[in-house]
Amino acid sequence: MSYIDAGYAIAFGVLAAYAALLWRRRQRLERSASRPQGHSAP
Amino acid sequence: MSSSGESAVAPWSPVATWVVRGLGIAAAVALAATVWLGLWVTPPDQVQHNLVRLVYVHPPIAWVALYLAFGVAAVSSALWLWPRTRSRFWDRLAASAVEVGTVFTALTLVTGSIWGRPTWGLWWTWDARLTSTALLLVLLLGYLAVRRVPADPDSRARRCAVVALVAAVDVPIVHFSVDWWHTLHQGATVLNANLSPTIHGSMAWTLLLGFVAFTLLFAWMLAIRYRVEVLSEHVQDTELDVALHERWAEGTDPVPAEPGGALV
Numbered sequence: 001m002s003y004i005d006a007g008y009a010i011a012f013g014v015l016a017a018y019a020a021l022l023w024r025r026r027q028r029l030e031r032s033a034s035r036p037q038g039h040s041a042p
Numbered sequence: 043m044s045s046s047g048e049s050a051v052a053p054w055s056p057v058a059t060w061v062v063r064g065l066g067i068a069a070a071v072a073l074a075a076t077v078w079l080g081l082w083v084t085p086p087d088q089v090q091h092n093l094v095r096l097v098y099v100h101p102p103i104a105w106v107a108l109y110l111a112f113g114v115a116a117v118s119s120a121l122w123l124w125p126r127t128r129s130r131f132w133d134r135l136a137a138s139a140v141e142v143g144t145v146f147t148a149l150t151l152v153t154g155s156i157w158g159r160p161t162w163g164l165w166w167t168w169d170a171r172l173t174s175t176a177l178l179l180v181l182l183l184g185y186l187a188v189r190r191v192p193a194d195p196d197s198r199a200r201r202c203a204v205v206a207l208v209a210a211v212d213v214p215i216v217h218f219s220v221d222w223w224h225t226l227h228q229g230a231t232v233l234n235a236n237l238s239p240t241i242h243g244s245m246a247w248t249l250l251l252g253f254v255a256f257t258l259l260f261a262w263m264l265a266i267r268y269r270v271e272v273l274s275e276h277v278q279d280t281e282l283d284v285a286l287h288e289r290w291a292e293g294t295d296p297v298p299a300e301p302g303g304a305l306v
Contacts, residue, residue: 002092003093003096003156003157003159003160004081004092004093004095004096006156007096007099007100007153007156007157008077008080008081008095008096008099010149010152010153010156011099011103011149011152011153012073012077014145014148014149014152015145015149015259018145018263019259019262019263019266022263022266022267022270023266025270026266026269026270026273029270029273029274029277030053030273032273032277033051033273033276033277033280
């Protein structure tokens with residue numbers, strides 16, 4: 001793997017992973033926030 | 043804190059949903075075009091040869107880290123500290139910009155290091171630009187650490203705003219480091235003193251597209267991260283409300299009678 005390939009792979013890989021993480025956090029919190037109060041999971 | 047009758051945080055409006063979705067799609071398309079032009083269309087450079095292709099990624103990432111993310115964080119923090127404009131919105135926006143900016147700052151150092159190894163023969167050197175950028179990453183991590191210290195929302199926001207403004211002093215040092223100290227890192231290609239880019243033709247257009255693409259990506263990430271901040275505050279408040287009500291209910295339960303005796 002060349003330095004160029006490594007640079008592009010790391011940059012876009014890390015950004016894609018962070019974007020996916022943000023998206024999953026948002027989805028999970030949207031579900032928690034829409035749950036009626038007092039019925040939260042134990 | 044949410045009242046016991048409140049059940050959910052308001053969802054995004056249809057307009058906000060479409061704006062965020064549009065930003066995400068535009069960022070994906072622009073990033074794909076940058077990769078295509080950067081890797082397959084633009085010619086090699088006379089001096090750097092194919093290594094110039096890393097220039098379509100590294101400066102745009104640094105642009106987001108140093109100027110956009112830190113700019114948003116510093117201005118939002120100042121607006122939170124200013125009593126007339128104080129609002130939770132600015133605190134949440136600053137925290138969101140710092141987290142996204144931390145990822146971009148780390149990538150600035152990594153992509154710069156990958157470019158530096160074949161160009162300078164070094165993964166790392168204590169050059170003024172590199173050192174001041176590494177210091178910025180440490181300051182951003184410090185902000186995130188201060189954010190996790192338990193405190194009431196206003197105290198936490200005040201501490202974080204002060205940390206962000208102290209850290210903001212490092213940004214002009216990073217920017218002008220290549221002019222103040224003539225160490226290894228070359229001068230600015232686009233944002234130089236004369237504002238006359240030293241890159242031309244398809245290479246310049248690809249670099250410009252890279253700046254636009256990463257700016258769109260930053261805007262999309264900032265919007266999502268801001269939403270995460272709002273939702274997590276709401277969930278924490280709700281959980282605290284539930285816990286307080288449970289404790290209150292425990293305290294008002296009738297005390298059971300002892301066997302064969304009177305109520306104590």
